[in-house]
Amino acid sequence: MPSYRYCPHCGTPLMALPMSGRERMACVQDGCQFVQWDNPLPVLAAVVEYEGKLLLARNAAWPPSMYALVTGFLERDETPEAGVARELKEETNLDAQSVSLIGVYEFMRKNELIIAYHVRATGTIALSEELADYKLVAPEKMRIWNAGTGFAVADWLAARGYPVRFFDRQTGEDIPDPRQAARAEGAGATLQYRP
Numbered sequence: 001m002p003s004y005r006y007c008p009h010c011g012t013p014l015m016a017l018p019m020s021g022r023e024r025m026a027c028v029q030d031g032c033q034f035v036q037w038d039n040p041l042p043v044l045a046a047v048v049e050y051e052g053k054l055l056l057a058r059n060a061a062w063p064p065s066m067y068a069l070v071t072g073f074l075e076r077d078e079t080p081e082a083g084v085a086r087e088l089k090e091e092t093n094l095d096a097q098s099v100s101l102i103g104v105y106e107f108m109r110k111n112e113l114i115i116a117y118h119v120r121a122t123g124t125i126a127l128s129e130e131l132a133d134y135k136l137v138a139p140e141k142m143r144i145w146n147a148g149t150g151f152a153v154a155d156w157l158a159a160r161g162y163p164v165r166f167f168d169r170q171t172g173e174d175i176p177d178p179r180q181a182a183r184a185e186g187a188g189a190t191l192q193y194r195p
């Protein structure tokens, strides 16, 4: 979602105004009620199970060692289940045989909300131009990155009794489960929110 400095409707510079409990960038022009709500954008993610392995893909714009889930945005008038199946088809040519929800995960760094599905897939892999490479990883060998979609993989693995191992994408080293550290930090804390 772009961050506007000028109203996209009338071109007036936006101003920070208190609205619905937060400061929002809003248009003050008479008759124009544009408000940049800046709500997180939902993004679909697929833990793709293909021939007993999990498919990870590397975006063409990413560093060579970085692989992740197939992700994409919902289209208008599309259910998330259909959206994730469509993204999978577009990006890998695989067909979704079943689509089931793993969970919903924050991705505040990008102001997104991840809706993660387990997708059982069949077919022949053919990558779109968006993707440079893929790999198939046995669930018991999976190492998980410490970010949004990684937590969906962790939950999927844990639910099936597989080891849950996180690693640091920068160093490549194994790290402790970052969610446990976050939970310990959050324990006893009160929600800090000042409108």
Ligand SMILES: [Zn+2]
Binding pocket: 007, 008, 009, 010, 011, 012, 027, 028, 029, 032, 033, 034
């Ligand atoms: Zn305006």
